[in-house]
Amino acid sequence: xxxxxxxxxxxxxxxxxxxxxxxxxxxxxxxxxxxxxxxxxxxxxxxxxxxxxxxxxxxxxxxxxxxxxxxxxxxxxxxxxxxxxxxxxxxxxxxxxxxxxxxxxxxxxxxxxxxxxxxxxxxxxxxxxxxxxxxxxxxxxxxxxxxxxxxxxxxxxxxxxxxxxxx
Amino acid sequence: xxxxxxxxxxxxxxxxxxxxxxxxxxxxxxxxxxxxxxxxxxxxxxxxxxxxxxxxxxxxxxxxxxxxxxxxxxxxxxxxxxxx
Numbered sequence: 001x002x003x004x005x006x007x008x009x010x011x012x013x014x015x016x017x018x019x020x021x022x023x024x025x026x027x028x029x030x031x032x033x034x035x036x037x038x039x040x041x042x043x044x045x046x047x048x049x050x051x052x053x054x055x056x057x058x059x060x061x062x063x064x065x066x067x068x069x070x071x072x073x074x075x076x077x078x079x080x081x082x083x084x085x086x087x088x089x090x091x092x093x094x095x096x097x098x099x100x101x102x103x104x105x106x107x108x109x110x111x112x113x114x115x116x117x118x119x120x121x122x123x124x125x126x127x128x129x130x131x132x133x134x135x136x137x138x139x140x141x142x143x144x145x146x147x148x149x150x151x152x153x154x155x156x157x158x159x160x161x162x163x164x165x166x167x
Numbered sequence: 168x169x170x171x172x173x174x175x176x177x178x179x180x181x182x183x184x185x186x187x188x189x190x191x192x193x194x195x196x197x198x199x200x201x202x203x204x205x206x207x208x209x210x211x212x213x214x215x216x217x218x219x220x221x222x223x224x225x226x227x228x229x230x231x232x233x234x235x236x237x238x239x240x241x242x243x244x245x246x247x248x249x250x251x
Binding site: 012015016017020021022023026027050054067068069070071072073156 | 184207208209210211212213215216219228231232233234235
């Protein structure tokens with residue numbers, strides 16, 4: 001399965017004050033707060049971790065059909081990080097999700113998969129071919145098979161990204 | 168504070184984060200913060216922090232998990248206020 005999350009950095013500055021008292025403590029674990037505090041660009045780290053949690057939550061929500069606001073239960077760990085790319089894992093209630101984040105000057109885009117073997121099959125899709133099932137989970141409307149390929153849609157501010165797994 | 172007053176106070180908290188004014192104007196207990204009011208999930212934590220400040224209560228992670236709609240938020244605030 002796949003999940004994604006895009007964050008418009010400019011929009012996030014308008015919408016959120018991550019330096020607000022209590023903000024980081026409510027959504028990040030102690031280890032994640034340390035990653036933010038020790039990063040040269042703490043703002044980027046805040047949104048990098050947040051987008052990892054959001055992308056992984058989309059898979060968790062599809063797998064379990066559970067809706068909950070559980071940022072602290074989506075525990076992030078970084079495997080690799082530079083100025084334009086990061087990869088890592090998000091664990092939630094015993095399940096591990098794998099993430100890759102593309103860091104641009106004005107936005108971040110994280111993709112999460114449930115199995116690292118799926119990385120080779122990740123594709124970007126055009127928005128116009130997307131429909132939604134009764135759970136609100138998007139799929140490719142042109143796909144006639146009973147096992148419709150799940151896709152993930154994310155938009156924030158000026159940016160929108162649609163990704164899927166090719167068969 | 169009765170429930171109507173509590174919902175009014177909650178509406179004042181929610182307003183700056185909502186982008187769907189029509190759903191906000193027609194807000195009921197069934198209104199969902201994300202699906203109906205289109206509130207950004209990163210702003211849900213601001214709502215939790217504003218509730219803590221406004222009502223002088225502490226919302227722990229277990230409460231926060233369920234804080235997805237007006238009804239649950241009201242229920243959690245009422246319980247916290249009663250325990251004071």
